[in-house]
Amino acid sequence: MTVLGELSLWIALLLAGWACLMSFAGGALRRQDLILSGERAVYAMWGFVVVASLGLWTALLQHDFTLRYVASYTSSNLPRLYTLSAFWAGQAGSMLFWSLILTTYSAIAVWTNRSRNRVLMPYVSGTLAAVTLFFLATICFGDSPFARLPYDVIDGNGMNPQLQNPGMAFHPPNLYLGYVATTVPFAFAIAALITRRLDAEWLAAVRRWALVSWFFLTIGITLGMWWAYVELGWGGYWAWDPVENASLLPWLTGTAFLHSIMIQEKRGMLRKWNVVLVVSTFLLAILGTFITRSGVIQSVHSFAQSPVGVWFGALLVIALSVTSYLVITRLHNLEAKAELESMLSREAAFLYNNVLLVGIAFSVMWGTLFPILSEAVRGTKITVGPPFFNAVNVPLGLLLLALTGIGPLIAWRRASVSNLRRQFAVPVFAAVVVGAVLLVLGMREWHALVAYTLAGFVSGTILQEFYKGVGARMRMHGENPVVALLRLIVRNRRRYGGYIVHAGVVMLFCAFAGLAFKREFDVTLATGQAFTATDPYGHEWRFVSDGISRFDALNRQVTAVTLKPWRDGRAMPLIESEKRQHVDSRGQPTFEPSTAVGIYERASQDVYVVFTGQTGPDTAEIRITFNPLVWWVWYGGMVMALGGLIVMWPASDRTRAQGGYAAVMRPAARPARAGAAP
Amino acid sequence: MERTQRYSRREFLGAMGAGVVGLALPDRARGQDSQQDGQGASPGPRTTMSGPMRESAYRPVVLPPKPGAKSSMSDVQRDALEHQLHCQCGCTLDVFTCRTTDFTCPVSPPMHSDIVNLVLGGYTAVEILDAFRRTYGERVLMSPVREGFNWAGYVAPFVALGAATVAVGALIRRWRETPAPASAAGVGAASPADASGATPDEMARLEAAIRDDTH
Numbered sequence: 001m002t003v004l005g006e007l008s009l010w011i012a013l014l015l016a017g018w019a020c021l022m023s024f025a026g027g028a029l030r031r032q033d034l035i036l037s038g039e040r041a042v043y044a045m046w047g048f049v050v051v052a053s054l055g056l057w058t059a060l061l062q063h064d065f066t067l068r069y070v071a072s073y074t075s076s077n078l079p080r081l082y083t084l085s086a087f088w089a090g091q092a093g094s095m096l097f098w099s100l101i102l103t104t105y106s107a108i109a110v111w112t113n114r115s116r117n118r119v120l121m122p123y124v125s126g127t128l129a130a131v132t133l134f135f136l137a138t139i140c141f142g143d144s145p146f147a148r149l150p151y152d153v154i155d156g157n158g159m160n161p162q163l164q165n166p167g168m169a170f171h172p173p174n175l176y177l178g179y180v181a182t183t184v185p186f187a188f189a190i191a192a193l194i195t196r197r198l199d200a201e202w203l204a205a206v207r208r209w210a211l212v213s214w215f216f217l218t219i220g221i222t223l224g225m226w227w228a229y230v231e232l233g234w235g236g237y238w239a240w241d242p243v244e245n246a247s248l249l250p251w252l253t254g255t256a257f258l259h260s261i262m263i264q265e266k267r268g269m270l271r272k273w274n275v276v277l278v279v280s281t282f283l284l285a286i287l288g289t290f291i292t293r294s295g296v297i298q299s300v301h302s303f304a305q306s307p308v309g310v311w312f313g314a315l316l317v318i319a320l321s322v323t324s325y326l327v328i329t330r331l332h333n334l335e336a337k338a339e340l341e342s343m344l345s346r347e348a349a350f351l352y353n354n355v356l357l358v359g360i361a362f363s364v365m366w367g368t369l370f371p372i373l374s375e376a377v378r379g380t381k382i383t384v385g386p387p388f389f390n391a392v393n394v395p396l397g398l399l400l401l402a403l404t405g406i407g408p409l410i411a412w413r414r415a416s417v418s419n420l421r422r423q424f425a426v427p428v429f430a431a432v433v434v435g436a437v438l439l440v441l442g443m444r445e446w447h448a449l450v451a452y453t454l455a456g457f458v459s460g461t462i463l464q465e466f467y468k469g470v471g472a473r474m475r476m477h478g479e480n481p482v483v484a485l486l487r488l489i490v491r492n493r494r495r496y497g498g499y500i501v502h503a504g505v506v507m508l509f510c511a512f513a514g515l516a517f518k519r520e521f522d523v524t525l526a527t528g529q530a531f532t533a534t535d536p537y538g539h540e541w542r543f544v545s546d547g548i549s550r551f552d553a554l555n556r557q558v559t560a561v562t563l564k565p566w567r568d569g570r571a572m573p574l575i576e577s578e579k580r581q582h583v584d585s586r587g588q589p590t591f592e593p594s595t596a597v598g599i600y601e602r603a604s605q606d607v608y609v610v611f612t613g614q615t616g617p618d619t620a621e622i623r624i625t626f627n628p629l630v631w632w633v634w635y636g637g638m639v640m641a642l643g644g645l646i647v648m649w650p651a652s653d654r655t656r657a658q659g660g661y662a663a664v665m666r667p668a669a670r671p672a673r674a675g676a677a678p
Numbered sequence: 679m680e681r682t683q684r685y686s687r688r689e690f691l692g693a694m695g696a697g698v699v700g701l702a703l704p705d706r707a708r709g710q711d712s713q714q715d716g717q718g719a720s721p722g723p724r725t726t727m728s729g730p731m732r733e734s735a736y737r738p739v740v741l742p743p744k745p746g747a748k749s750s751m752s753d754v755q756r757d758a759l760e761h762q763l764h765c766q767c768g769c770t771l772d773v774f775t776c777r778t779t780d781f782t783c784p785v786s787p788p789m790h791s792d793i794v795n796l797v798l799g800g801y802t803a804v805e806i807l808d809a810f811r812r813t814y815g816e817r818v819l820m821s822p823v824r825e826g827f828n829w830a831g832y833v834a835p836f837v838a839l840g841a842a843t844v845a846v847g848a849l850i851r852r853w854r855e856t857p858a859p860a861s862a863a864g865v866g867a868a869s870p871a872d873a874s875g876a877t878p879d880e881m882a883r884l885e886a887a888i889r890d891d892t893h
Contacts, residue, residue: 234771234779241770343850351850355842363835370822370831378827383764385772385820392835520757522778592782612778623778 005055006146012048019129027122046103075158092145123191167227178217186282193326211648222637246288256357405458430460451513500643507636514629577611735766747800
């Protein structure tokens with residue numbers, strides 16, 4: 001199976017080259033036979049990459065340590081889940097995993113458009129095949145998971161303990177699903193630019209793909225934060241690490257696109273901007289991969305620095321050059337079909353929202369790359385850490401939160417004063433109440449105060465919209481409130497799914513603001529000794545050490561400290577934190593010891609305990625952190641993902657009616673001629 | 679984490695440039711070596727969360743105590759100060775976070791000891807940061823000092839945002855002064871229905887009902 005897998009990889013590489021060549025040639029020469037051949041090659045390419053992936057999974061499950069990749073990332077005592085997830089634990093495997101997702105998406109894109117967008121499809125297939133060709137080439141010529149060791153090994157190295165976490169088993173796949181999904185809109189954008197068919201047709205084709213990308217990136221980023229929080233043990237979930245930033249960049253531009261696409265759909269505006277956003281989102285996904293794999297920037301998440309990083313740099317330059325040329329030479333095809341009528345309109349609010357989202361993306365990218373720039377200009381190495389990113393991004397984030405509430409309240413085209421007064425009264429009242437209550441309660445952290453006040457405003461907006469919608473349905477259809485709410489969401493998925501996403505954003509901002517009240521304590525406790533601390537809510541906690549225990553688990557030796565906590569004199573569940581020394585199948589230590597955090601989790605706060613060291617047989621050094629509102633990060637992320645899922649859920653054919661600009665410009669209204677000249 | 683020989687940035691950028699012009703041919707054997715070393719079995723060089731651990735990176739930062747010195751700050755203030763200093767072991771964490779997280783780190787504990795001694799010696803936070811900067815260079819600070827070229831780092835995002843806002847304002851003004859093409863006149867007036875479950879008629883009725891409700 002391993003040989004078959006390696007062989008399949010090479011065949012897939014040839015097929016990707018064929019698909020690329022035939023598709024572009026078919027599009028340019030208007031030859032249906034070539035176009036079809038290219039599309040069939042896309043399906044075949046997917047099939048062979050699936051076989052190659054099965055080959056690697058088989059090798060992993062069979063512990064085939066003749067393969068360098070299997071020996072490097074697994075061992076015979078590695079739990080099954082992590083043996084499977086070792087597929088993407090190393091560079092070569094993760095590239096194959098990326099190719100698997102890319103070819104799967106490519107096949108789906110070609111299949112779902114087999115009778116639609118026929119003028120665009122040769123170039124879509126060609127672009128998808130070109131990107132696939134790049135990835136398969138990096139595997140075949142740069143870093144192959146099927147490379148063999150020149151000697152025999154009894155057991156493998158095993159997996160880094162920090163990757164032996166359920167979050168790490170699911171975080172990378174979701175992130176990859178999101179990153180790779182940006183390729184399909186990019187391919188449609190390239191096709192639309194080449195064919196100069198830049199109306200709503202290509203947008204309709206890419207909107208759902210953009211949502212798929214956004215959805216998986218949201219889940220991936222949230223899972224990554226959760227993994228960092230429970231596994232790395234430093235008490236936080238976002239460190240503004242370059243690779244974390246790299247995942248945020250396409251998410252930000254993708255979010256901007258999902259807002260601005262509405263303006264083009266409804267008003268025919270922002271056509272240039274939308275192309276730029278789609279292309280930027282793809283390029284930023286590649287930039288993130290480049291950062292991860294090149295070693296050009298130090299990061300917690302870096303893969304080995306290998307020549308593959310250079311390949312990604314080259315891809316970035318080539319893709320940027322080609323798309324810049326295409327956009328510049330097609331600018332006159334991208335003129336707006338309608339004009340903005342008022343600064344006080346929803347389209348104007350979306351414009352401001354886009355400026356802010358892209359501004360935040362720029363500031364994150366700028367801060368991430370600034371050490372390189374500084375070294376190039378001044379020859380001095382500097383560190384750009386959380387203080388910099390917080391100073392720059394907190395004000396921008398608060399502005400964005402405000403716009404999250406303002407945008408949906410303003411009417412399309414032009415808002416009247418009476419409309420504004422009517423729409424804003426309740427949300428502004430909610431904001432004032434929240435702000436006043438917090439001030440009275442003694443909150444003086446102004447960033448947090450502003451964040452919670454704005455959260456009150458946005459929550460007021462969302463609740464008001466749901467209240468009005470439900471009320472309208474109850475009057476129109478005589479439905480009870482629950483049925484009216486469900487039907488309101490189901491029958492207006494884009495609008496109310498979007499509000500649910502906004503609710504998730506509010507939860508996240510509330511959680512981020514909670515960081516201002518974090519409290520940390522470093523203590524040394526012998527068995528039976530106690531430590532008392534006050535949490536941010538004023539509750540008194542008493543922690544008594546229950547002592548240190550030692551035991552063996554599946555593939556590790558564990559030293560654990562157990563704390564018995566009391567809150568205001570009431571006993572709480574035990575909290576245990578572990579030091580783990582992973583061992584191989586012969587019981588020999590592998591890697592350095594790692595920490596398993598003990599967390600007592602509640603919606604109001606986490607009590608986060610880290611066993612940082614041992615100073616005697618029964619004496620432990622412990623860090624205790626009160627982390628307010630962390631719970632809301634995970635559930636805020638889930639609510640956002642749920643909202644995204646609702647928005648992108650397909651409508652039935654019966655109700656696939658669409659209004660606005662898109663309705664005017666869609667293929668049904670202006671049929672595309674298959675095989676027509678670009 | 680991965681353990682490999684790192685390229686310097688200059689070497690990397692050079693290699694990347696070569697790659698772009700087609701000169702950086704793939705080096706299969708080298709890639710495999712990197713991969714082999716990518717994860718280590720013991721024994722081997724120690725690693726941080728972000729690469730090889732620079733165990734010898736520690737440099738003493740020692741100053742004589744000020745006359746009649748007494749502690750210049752509380753423990754909480756000292757911890758906050760440690761959050762501003764970058765541990766030099768090769769990780770991406772600050773001194774406080776590294777020493778309380780990675781107990782294998784040999785660099786952050788002595789850095790912490792130096793800070794404690796300087797605090798007991800009566801030195802202020804600014805003086806301590808300066809002393810560390812003199813010893814390790816600017817990279818020891820978790821964020822760039824606001825001076826010289828570093829201002830570009832702080833200001834550029836806001837300048838870019840301001841420029842974009844001005845550009846959008848100018849664009850909107852131009853749009854408002856230019857009448858919309860006749861062909862698009864009816865476009866914006868169309869129903870804002872979307873590709874969800876509602877028909878345009880249902881959406882129109884719902885929109886009307888919501889509007890009525892707001893009067």
